[in-house]
Amino acid sequence: MKRKQVVCYLALAVLGLFLLAGLAAPLIAPWDPNQVDMANSLAGPSPEHWLGTDHLGRDLLSRLIYGSRSSVFIAFFATGCTLMVGMTIGLISGYLGGWPDQLIQAVVHIFQGIPSTAFVVAVLGLLGPGLRSLLIAIVVSSWAGFSRIVRNQVLEVRELHYIEGARAMGAGSVYIIRRHILPNILLPLLVLIATRIGSTVLTVAAMSYLGLGLRAPAADWGIMINDAKLYYLRYAPVLLAPAACLTLFCLSIHLIADCLRDRLDHDDGSARML
Amino acid sequence: MRQTLLYTIKKLLWTVPILVGITFLAFGLGLIARGDPATNRASADPDYIPTEAEIQALREELGLDDPVLVQYGRWMAGVVRGDLGQSLIDDKPVLGELLRLLPNTLLLSVLALAVIAMAGLAGGLLLALFRDSFLDLLGRVLLVLLMSVPGFCMAYFLIWLLAQKLHILPTSGAESLASFVMPCLAVSIGSACVVIRLLRSSLLGEMSKNYILTAQAKGLRRSQIILRHGLRNALTPSVSYVANTFGGLLGGSMITESVFSVPGIGSYALAAINNRDYIAIQGYVLFTGFAFVLTCLLADLLCAWLNPRIRLEG
Numbered sequence: 001m002k003r004k005q006v007v008c009y010l011a012l013a014v015l016g017l018f019l020l021a022g023l024a025a026p027l028i029a030p031w032d033p034n035q036v037d038m039a040n041s042l043a044g045p046s047p048e049h050w051l052g053t054d055h056l057g058r059d060l061l062s063r064l065i066y067g068s069r070s071s072v073f074i075a076f077f078a079t080g081c082t083l084m085v086g087m088t089i090g091l092i093s094g095y096l097g098g099w100p101d102q103l104i105q106a107v108v109h110i111f112q113g114i115p116s117t118a119f120v121v122a123v124l125g126l127l128g129p130g131l132r133s134l135l136i137a138i139v140v141s142s143w144a145g146f147s148r149i150v151r152n153q154v155l156e157v158r159e160l161h162y163i164e165g166a167r168a169m170g171a172g173s174v175y176i177i178r179r180h181i182l183p184n185i186l187l188p189l190l191v192l193i194a195t196r197i198g199s200t201v202l203t204v205a206a207m208s209y210l211g212l213g214l215r216a217p218a219a220d221w222g223i224m225i226n227d228a229k230l231y232y233l234r235y236a237p238v239l240l241a242p243a244a245c246l247t248l249f250c251l252s253i254h255l256i257a258d259c260l261r262d263r264l265d266h267d268d269g270s271a272r273m274l
Numbered sequence: 275m276r277q278t279l280l281y282t283i284k285k286l287l288w289t290v291p292i293l294v295g296i297t298f299l300a301f302g303l304g305l306i307a308r309g310d311p312a313t314n315r316a317s318a319d320p321d322y323i324p325t326e327a328e329i330q331a332l333r334e335e336l337g338l339d340d341p342v343l344v345q346y347g348r349w350m351a352g353v354v355r356g357d358l359g360q361s362l363i364d365d366k367p368v369l370g371e372l373l374r375l376l377p378n379t380l381l382l383s384v385l386a387l388a389v390i391a392m393a394g395l396a397g398g399l400l401l402a403l404f405r406d407s408f409l410d411l412l413g414r415v416l417l418v419l420l421m422s423v424p425g426f427c428m429a430y431f432l433i434w435l436l437a438q439k440l441h442i443l444p445t446s447g448a449e450s451l452a453s454f455v456m457p458c459l460a461v462s463i464g465s466a467c468v469v470i471r472l473l474r475s476s477l478l479g480e481m482s483k484n485y486i487l488t489a490q491a492k493g494l495r496r497s498q499i500i501l502r503h504g505l506r507n508a509l510t511p512s513v514s515y516v517a518n519t520f521g522g523l524l525g526g527s528m529i530t531e532s533v534f535s536v537p538g539i540g541s542y543a544l545a546a547i548n549n550r551d552y553i554a555i556q557g558y559v560l561f562t563g564f565a566f567v568l569t570c571l572l573a574d575l576l577c578a579w580l581n582p583r584i585r586l587e588g
Contacts, residue, residue, distance in 0.1 A: 109295070110296055114299065114562065117522065119525075119559070121528060123303065125555060126550075126552060202424050206425075206426060209529070232430065239430055243427035243431075247427065251422035
């Protein structure tokens with residue numbers, strides 16, 4: 001039990017570090033991430049460039065730090081937007097029940113019927129690259145999964161006696177949803193939110209890698225990996241560093257999700273499926 | 275038997291409106307395309323600047339001035355006949371091109387499916403059997419580490435290790451089965467780890483239930499209890515996940531295909547996007563959507579066969 005807690009706090013600390021690096025990027029990054037220095041390209045670690053430089057002589061460490069700004073913040077923001085849309089629709093669907101629920105669920109199934117990568121790529125490709133398109137693509141392709149789980153949770157909670165009690169006392173729908181239903185489904189949703197943040201970081205990186213997300217020369221982990229394609233055999237860290245950041249970020253997200261799941265499993269086994 | 279049949283029919287009927295909905299969605303995607311398709315098409319040849327009149331003629335030829343529903347109807351009439359339209363760039367039929375490139379993507383996905391399923395089953399059983407032993411602990415640490423490595427980073431690691439250092443596999447192409455080994459590993463390692471974890475935890479969940487106690491009391495052998503009772507019930511979440519992954523691979527292979535230059539439908543979609551060929555993209559989304567929904571349907575039926583409770587609750 002003790003060891004598990006240590007792992008949880010470590011994972012949270014790593015996540016916090018990424019967030020902090022992103023927030024304070026202009027303060028802690030030793031160089032401008034886009035400062036080109038061709039004379040110094042693909043140089044090894046030195047006192048000026050701790051991790052060396054990329055093929056244009058840009059400081060790797062600074063690009064990593066700015067990269068965590070774009071990757072992590074886009075992921076958090078996009079997950080937040082998805083959560084808003086998905087949760088609202090899921091709450092309405094589950095709370096209303098009956099034919100509105102059936103109708104909404106049919107739409108949800110249709111949106112879930114297209115593989116998410118294909119969906120994201122198609123929306124992005126048709127809207128054109130950029131931050132706005134990236135956000136739209138992520139929300140459009142992933143709200144459905146969110147709303148389905150919220151709706152199933154609401155269906156479970158809705159039938160409990162205290163909801164009936166609240167209704168008998170004359171509470172309105174909005175009040176019941178806000179005061180009674182939301183707090184009760186929030187904890188199980190945390191697991192889902194955590195895993196979604198992880199997968200969104202990967203989506204953002206993969207899209208930027210394909211040239212569909214953010215555009216070069218933006219400092220982004222996906223773009224860095226794309227840039228490194230031709231040069232990693234000459235200087236491995238250009239590829240290793242962003243890949244390690246992505247892996248470390250996902251690792252901490254997975255560990256946090258595991259911890260949350262363990263917490264929830266005290267009640268029943270249902271959290272395993274999230 | 276009757277229940278199974280009823281459940282199957284119900285699932286099939288439920289699939290029809292979803293497929294229809296996907297046609298709406300796929301068609302709708304074409305409408306959000308930026309830029310004017312007629313202009314894009316007319317300027318496909320970079321050395322030639324089209325006149326206003328030529329573009330207008332093309333607009334009429336493509337029916338872009340018709341109401342949206344009329345356009346959808348025309349598109350659907352083609353879809354029903356198995357015609358997804360012609361690429362805006364090279365005039366080749368979209369469905370023909372997709373079918374021509376499908377074998378590569380399908381081979382990659384099926385290989386990955388086999389690896390994920392086998393590794394998942396073996397690993398899940400092994401870790402559940404040796405619960406809390408050193409092997410289990412080490413396995414779990416490795417799993418969470420491996421599943422955190424993004425697929426395209428794994429791909430570059432494999433290229434570096436197997437092609438650049440050990441020289442045992444080709445880095446790209448689709449000429450021989452050997453060139454599929456790395457793409458397959460790159461997409462399946464992460465998912466296999468997820469399946470192992472999923473199966474382990476659901477197997478352990480099942481093994482703590484009362485019917486296992488009953489089976490033990492009856493004096494069944496341990497292997498029998500696990501394989502006949504525990505595993506059968508514990509398999510459902512993993513089967514759904516594997517089917518989801520397989521369907522997702524059919525429509526999500528573009529990253530792997532682009533890293534390893536495999537000429538599959540993912541590469542086709544990427545090329546279509548670079549050319550803003552919205553007809554090809556519509557076709558691709560429809561194609562992968564149908565494939566995905568049908569795969570999930572199969573998985574649902576398989577789960578119902580494994581676990582009768584599902585088909586009774588419907």
